[in-house]
Amino acid sequence: MRYPIHFSSETREVELTGEAYFFVAKDKNRPFIVHTPNGDVKQYGTEFNINTKDEIGVTRIVLVNGSISITPKGGREYMMKPSDMAILQPESGEAMISQVDITPYIAWNIGTFVFEDCTLEQLMRVLSHWYNKRVQFESEEIRQMRFTGEFDKYESIVPIMKAIHKVTGLRVEIRGQEIIISK
Known part of the structure; x- marks a missing residue:
């Protein structure tokens, strides 16, 4: 993960390759954005897991609590609900979103x-x-x-x-x- 020493006054942005669990404080004036190889995740005060280590190059985002949006590279923005999993395909600009049991996706964190x-x-x-x-x-x-x-x-x-x-x-x-x- 790459992140600045200090976030700007307008956004809080990080870059992720790998897997990370985020618990982010809500700040309506400075959205938190995670840039991945296949697209961006923007949070609105929440908990979510991102994994970019998939063997076929996809990025998986699982929303635990709160609200996030995802924007695949070259695609449109999608909103997610708790227990949604989004799969971002490389280069397609598409996202597949489905409801999942979040347990397997967050268990590693506990x-x-x-x-x-x-x-x-x-x-x-x-x-x-x-x-x-x-x-x-x-x-x-x-x-x-x-x-x-x-x-x-x-x-x-x-x-x-x-x-x-x-x-x-x-x-x-x-x-x-x-x-x-x-x-």
């Missing part, structure tokens, strides 16, 4: 990873980033296995891998900085 019907590859991408590990899958079939679960973010990776083994029946080996998942 010390929990929540995964709901995601692929094992998606789950392991998050865990490998958090625990600084590389992951090898024996097959494409294993990558695409679906998973739902919740883990303590600050727990060691060992019990998490044991839980994945127990639920899936897969062999999960940790060798230094590498995790190998096989049948």
Whole structure:
């Protein structure tokens, strides 16, 4: 995230690449604006999560409380309601907005990873980033296995891998900085 030492008297603007959770005080004279690679988010006193780390280059914005607008690059402004998720596609100027359960999108901020019907590859991408590990899958079939679960973010990776083994029946080996998942 990039931000100035002091905000101007007209706006409060930051740039984000990655994921961040914002809890922003309302200031009708100085809107808070987050610039992402795929568009801008303007808040009106609120809580929201932004993730630009998606594997296909989209930006996801989940509104927890309050009110925000989003403006995709080259597109029009859209207003969001609490529990809305907006997906900004790169270069299209379009936004897809739908209602979601906000829990999986904010759980990381309160010390929990929540995964709901995601692929094992998606789950392991998050865990490998958090625990600084590389992951090898024996097959494409294993990558695409679906998973739902919740883990303590600050727990060691060992019990998490044991839980994945127990639920899936897969062999999960940790060798230094590498995790190998096989049948």
